[in-house]
Amino acid sequence: MIRTGPLKIKLQLFCGDEIAMxxxxxxxxxxxxxxxxxxxAGRALGMSYRRTWLLVDAMNRCWRELLVETSPGGSHGGGxxxxxxxxxxxxxxxxxxxxxxxxxxxxxxxxxxxxxxxxPKS
Amino acid sequence: MIRTGPLKIKLQLFCGDEIAMxxxxxxxxxxxxxxxxxxxAGRALGMSYRRTWLLVDAMNRCWRELLVETSPGGSHGGGxxxxxxxxxxxxxxxxxxxxxxxxxxxxxxxxxxxxxxxxPKS
Numbered sequence: 001m002i003r004t005g006p007l008k009i010k011l012q013l014f015c016g017d018e019i020a021m022x023x024x025x026x027x028x029x030x031x032x033x034x035x036x037x038x039x040x041a042g043r044a045l046g047m048s049y050r051r052t053w054l055l056v057d058a059m060n061r062c063w064r065e066l067l068v069e070t071s072p073g074g075s076h077g078g079g080x081x082x083x084x085x086x087x088x089x090x091x092x093x094x095x096x097x098x099x100x101x102x103x104x105x106x107x108x109x110x111x112x113x114x115x116x117x118x119x120p121k122s
Numbered sequence: 123m124i125r126t127g128p129l130k131i132k133l134q135l136f137c138g139d140e141i142a143m144x145x146x147x148x149x150x151x152x153x154x155x156x157x158x159x160x161x162x163a164g165r166a167l168g169m170s171y172r173r174t175w176l177l178v179d180a181m182n183r184c185w186r187e188l189l190v191e192t193s194p195g196g197s198h199g200g201g202x203x204x205x206x207x208x209x210x211x212x213x214x215x216x217x218x219x220x221x222x223x224x225x226x227x228x229x230x231x232x233x234x235x236x237x238x239x240x241x242p243k244s
Contacts, residue, residue: 006142009222010132013234016241020128021234061242089237092230100131103225108214112135112143115211119138120183 002101005113009100011093020062021093028055029082029090032068038080056080063089124223127235131222133215142184143215150177151204151212154190160202178202185211 001023002009012022019025031041042052059067067086071079082090123145124131134144141147153163164174181189189208193201204212 006136007218008134008136010134011226012130012132013238014128014130015238018242020238020242058242061244062239064237064239085237089234092234095230096129096226096234099225099228099230100222103221104133104218106221108217108221112211112214112218115186115207116135116137116142117184117186120140120142120180122183 002097004101004104004109006116007104007109007113009097009104011097011100013093015062018058018062020059021089025055025059026090026093028052029059029067029086032056032080033082033087036079036081038068038070041080059086124219126223126226126231128238129226129231129235131219131226133219133222135215137184140180140184142181143211147177147181148212148215150174151181151189151208154178154202155204155209158201158203160190160192163202181208 010023013020028041028045031044032038035041035044038052038056039049042049045052047055056068063085065085066083067089068080069083124133132145135142150163150167150169153166154160157163157166160174160178161171164171167174169177178190185207187207188205189211190202191205
């Protein structure tokens with residue numbers, strides 16, 4: 001999710017009806033890369049193990065190659081890391097977000113921001 | 123909501139924690155302009171009158187001026203139209219969406235699209 005002043009931009013890539021990549025999945029990939037495990041990443045993001053695993057599974061089913069690979073280690077205990085393919089998808093998704101954020105900046109957004117109130121009238 | 127191949131882009135403008143403009147509100151403005159009434163617009167979009175009215179009310183409270191003005195006509199019966207200010211906000215929001223959509227097109231998106239499967243693996 002890109003935030004530029006009062007503007008939030010959300011990009012989602014679809015595989016059929018399934019979200020193959022979006023703000024939540026991209027954050028999860030970054031957290032898996034940092035934590036080295038799916039369960040630790042889920043904990044860091046405040047998600048259940050089940051939900052975390054479902055997001056990883058959806059990504060791995062939506063793309064030509066696996067984005068996350070796990071190593072065995074017992075129930076919930078194995079390590080996980082991004083594949084080079086997963087790193088590349090994540091980097092390109094972030095590039096798209098940046099391109100949209102940059103494109104949104106400028107006179108039109110400034111004018112809209114100037115017409116917005118700081119808080120809603122009650 | 124802008125759709126470019128497998129990519130969906132969603133832009134939201136915030137006033138405090140309230141969404142002042144987004145895909146649903148922009149569609150509602152266009153429908154009110156076409157239908158000439160809030161209740162008819164809600165019906166056309168399959169929304170309850172209450173939800174439709176709450177969206178209009180949120181917009182009118184988030185911006186410097188009213189976006190939608192209503193004329194009296196009894197319970198739910200009055201007409202509604204966009205103010206010139208509302209037309210301008212809507213047009214500028216659509217411009218921002220188009221700028222983002224255009225920025226997202228290109229090699230990076232083509233490469234991502236080429237790595238996506240047409241349907242998730244089961």
